[in-house]
Amino acid sequence: MNDLHPWPRTIEQARIVQDQLRDRVILDDRLGEVRWVGGADLGFEEQGTIARAAVVVLSFPELERVEYAIARMPTPFPYVPGFLSFREVPAILQAFEQLHQKPDVILCDGQGYAHPRRFGLACHLGVLLDLPTIGAAKSRLIGEHDPLGPAKGDWQPTLDRAETVGAVVRSRHNCRPLYVSSGHRVSLPTAIDLVLRCTTRYRLPETTRWADAIASQRGAYGTVKL
DNA sequence: GCGACAG
DNA sequence: ATCTTGTCGC
Numbered sequence: 001m002n003d004l005h006p007w008p009r010t011i012e013q014a015r016i017v018q019d020q021l022r023d024r025v026i027l028d029d030r031l032g033e034v035r036w037v038g039g040a041d042l043g044f045e046e047q048g049t050i051a052r053a054a055v056v057v058l059s060f061p062e063l064e065r066v067e068y069a070i071a072r073m074p075t076p077f078p079y080v081p082g083f084l085s086f087r088e089v090p091a092i093l094q095a096f097e098q099l100h101q102k103p104d105v106i107l108c109d110g111q112g113y114a115h116p117r118r119f120g121l122a123c124h125l126g127v128l129l130d131l132p133t134i135g136a137a138k139s140r141l142i143g144e145h146d147p148l149g150p151a152k153g154d155w156q157p158t159l160d161r162a163e164t165v166g167a168v169v170r171s172r173h174n175c176r177p178l179y180v181s182s183g184h185r186v187s188l189p190t191a192i193d194l195v196l197r198c199t200t201r202y203r204l205p206e207t208t209r210w211a212d213a214i215a216s217q218r219g220a221y222g223t224v225k226l
Numbered sequence: 227g228c229g230a231c232a233g
Numbered sequence: 234a235t236c237t238t239g240t241c242g243c
Contacts, residue, residue, distance in 0.1 A: 042233075044234055051234095079234070081231040087234095088233075110232045120232070141232045174243065179232080216234095 007076055007090060014077070014086045015117075022119040024127045030185040031105055031132040034060045037198055038103030039207025040092045040125070043215035044075065051075040053091035054215035056207060057103050061197055063206045068214050069223040071095035081141065082116050085124035092125060098223045105132040105186065107198060107207045111141045112183035112191075114158060114166035126184020133183030134191040135166070136205060140179055150174050152199075155192055167192055171199045178203070 008014040037060045043052045056068040071094035077086035088110070096102075112122030112135025120141070126133030143158030145168050154170040158179065166181030169192055180195050182188050198205035204212070 042234075044233095048234070079233060081233090084232050108232095115232085135232085137232050139232065140230095142230095 008086055009077075011080060011083060014083050018117050018119045018124075021124065021127050022117060025113070025119065025123045026185045027113065027182045027187060028185070029187045029190050031190075034104045034194070036060060036066065036101055036103045037063075037194070037207055038106035039109075039205070039209075039211035040095070040106055041109045041208060041211035041215040042088050042091060045072075045218065049075055051087070051091045052215055053088070053095040054211045055092060055095040055099060055106075056210045056214060057099060057101050058198075058207060058210065060104075063198065063200065065210060065226055067099060067101055067223065067225045068210070069095045069098035070214065070221055071098065072221065084110055085119075085121040088121060089125055089128065093128065096129065100223070100225060103131075105134065105194065106183070107134050107136050107195065107205050108183060109137070109208050109211070111135045111137050111179065112166070112181040114141060114143050114160070114179060114181035116142055118165070120181070120183075122181070122183025130184075132185040134186050134194060135179070135181040135183050136195050136208065137179040138176075138204070143179075148177055153196060155180075164188070169195060171196065171205070172201070172203045175203045
């Protein structure tokens, strides 16, 4: 958050920011060779008043854990469906700045383009960092889809108002699917491919699994290179 | 008015 | 997200 705008305090202000930044989102592939994949997630302390963000970096396609950074700050916005990014982005940006090895793409724990105003967490983070991002959420915000096959790799487009906004992806056999969508500078097909290539034997991609573990562990701060 | 609703 | 143990199913 480079003080380009004061961070919104109300849903009305946040909606204006979304409408203002949504045009900057790029839905085509504008990313080079992927060597480092990032993951971001948040944890909370003090009954939600303190947000703790973890941004991790893994090598690709090996998925070896390379580095992580943690940042804490007062939680800047309440959780309101459709406005999640205003709660999570500031801390993520602060953690991201501390990384020595910047990732070539970041997998976010939330929606990207599959959003009521087409500007979910992954889009917001991607635009502010001008870095390729992907939305990989654990549950649905919007969009309908046809029945999904049971095999890992099966997927179906999710539609909202007759527009394809993302895809439901089976990341593990017979497991609840992931909701994947473009964030910024990554097309939907590429997003699906990268999410699957970052997923091993668990439902969640290794990026979010690790970010989750780091963000939920209390106390730590700063950056750690492995 | 009623149900849905990322984390 | 967070509070929290064991339990059912592939």
